[in-house]
Amino acid sequence: MHSISIFDIFKIGVGPSSSHTLGPWRAALAFRESLPLGTEVLNLRVILYGSLSKTGVGHGTDIAVTLGLEGFDPETITTADIPFHVSRIKAERQVNVGSPVAPRMATFDPQRDIVFAKRTLAFHPNALTFEALLGNGKKKKQTYYSTGGGFIVKVGTASRIDQGFQLPHPVHSAADLLAHTERTGKSISDIVYENEQAFRPVDDLLVKIDHYLDTFYHVIHQGCTAPEEVLPGGLNVKRRARKLCAKLLGEPAANSFSAWEKQLRRSLPDFRNTTSWISCFALAVNEENAALGRVITSPTNGAAGVIPAVLLYFRCWCDNADQEAQRRFLLTAGEIGSIFKKNATISAAEGGCQAEVGVSSAMAAAGLTEVLGGSPEQVLMAAEIAMEHHLGLTCDPIGGLVQIPCIERNAIGAMKAITAANLALESDPKDAIVQLDVVIKTMLDTARDMHSKYRETAEGGLAVQIPVAMAAC
Structure with missing residues (x-):
């Protein structure tokens, strides 16, 4: 983990919590980007574990994953509009996983499809799993860990943070x-x-x-x-x-x-x-x-x-x-x-x-x-x-x-x-x-x-x- 920029430590985002809000938001965006193009997405579901489940509502985790699945960027979203967007998605019970000009609507009812699980996963207390039911009958599932400061780790990939190059002055300690x-x-x-x-x-x-x-x-x-x-x-x-x-x-x-x-x-x-x-x-x-x-x-x-x-x-x-x-x-x-x-x-x-x-x-x-x-x-x-x-x-x-x-x-x-x-x-x-x-x-x-x-x-x-x-x- 020699290749961490100061801008990995300093990230612009929306409160109240980097591990419970910004991290899950970024995980939702990552999962959204991973959805296969050209395939209908019928339904989305999010399961929160550990600390994300126990204090997620107070930390806005439910709001974060909802806005992330809709494609909003935490660095640029107009924060005053957040209540409107959340209310709209709750009322319509769907999110757009496409673009404004080429929408791909998927059923997503935050009250039903955000699940607060009681158990904690082994790797880290902040874990969440996204599930997508696709139009071809297949399911896509991915788990992420929010490891603090807005950092996320995708299960199945290395947790090492490395940009693939050597710094002039490598620093670990x-x-x-x-x-x-x-x-x-x-x-x-x-x-x-x-x-x-x-x-x-x-x-x-x-x-x-x-x-x-x-x-x-x-x-x-x-x-x-x-x-x-x-x-x-x-x-x-x-x-x-x-x-x-x-x-x-x-x-x-x-x-x-x-x-x-x-x-x-x-x-x-x-x-x-x-x-x-x-x-x-x-x-x-x-x-x-x-x-x-x-x-x-x-x-x-x-x-x-x-x-x-x-x-x-x-x-x-x-x-x-x-x-x-x-x-x-x-x-x-x-x-x-x-x-x-x-x-x-x-x-x-x-x-x-x-x-x-x-x-x-x-x-x-x-x-x-x-x-x-x-x-x-x-x-x-x-x-x-x-x-x-x-x-x-x-x-x-x-x-x-x-x-x-x-x-x-x-x-x-x-x-x-x-x-x-x-x-x-x-x-x-x-x-x-x-x-x-x-x-x-x-x-x-x-x-x-x-x-x-x-x-x-x-x-x-x-x-x-x-x-x-x-x-x-």
Whole structure:
């Protein structure tokens, strides 16, 4: 698994969950594309297993597979139109597996044809099987695993992620990454930048990075200007980012990001205001995520608020935060996420929230340390510190929704990232007792030892202490 791009870690998609929403959505699109041309498709059926079954409704898995089978792209769909499309398909009880100009209608009743199975498949807790009854009497069946961060594995194919070519600086572990910096004398972001050029031309790479940076910032702004409404799902969780943003500014937020950024820069950067802003940024993103808005997996949807919150903090209130520095932040953070993906997990259903917010905090800590002038050793130290203090963090969403404790948890993860970066910058890595590769292995061991009820099943922790009926009162 040497050939992971940072854009495998960062994916633009629809909330609320990368493993329960984006992954199943992409699996549905893949199955749709595999349907034989020239053969009538009579009926479609989807079976959800494990965590997808237990918390699928709260995470929008049923919505995701419905929209995927209809052919909608999670990166481009108009999110405001999602309720309309879902209602239409439910009413018509069919989806178009063809094109708008050459429709191929197949019977699909979401209430009947999405089955929530009670059992869990062996390979991964997030599994789903698609079945198609064809006009020639044959059946087509395929199982996929959603392994976190929008990654999917098709049963019957290798789970190895490999683009079929060798990178100039192959990285499997943090030790590999450090060795490349020592051999070349280059920074971590330089190493990653050269690797990314194996995936796409440099001009396309810079355009894509800048697009993702802009998307991060506009998601925060969207969350800070969204109406103060109750989030969907039945918990009656109220959005807080808009109110907090206006309070910190002393006036309503501007309608455009550029004007809003000027307001932010005029805000007094004292300690309390700064920490409040960081929390506000993270809340804004994850409220958008919970409302089925468009966010970027970082490395997952449930942890999508940490990195943009730390990025915007750096952009607004740190020295030398130019466009190049922001690019280096993203390159570094993405590489740290890929190392976790290769050696452990970024799926809460497999590893608890240490695998989501914990990994995101480590990524943000590394990115911030890089752009604040840290050495490669200090960058890896910052990532280690951030993860070390997320070890054992469970995933126990109330009602199976990505709201409590998920939204606030991103704000805490962002603050831990900044603290980890500051600690690393003031430390000599030669004195470190724990290395990043060791803490990654420890995270994986902890994930394997963690009881399944604390891994995104809504069967333990807060999820059983605060039943949905009680929380909604």
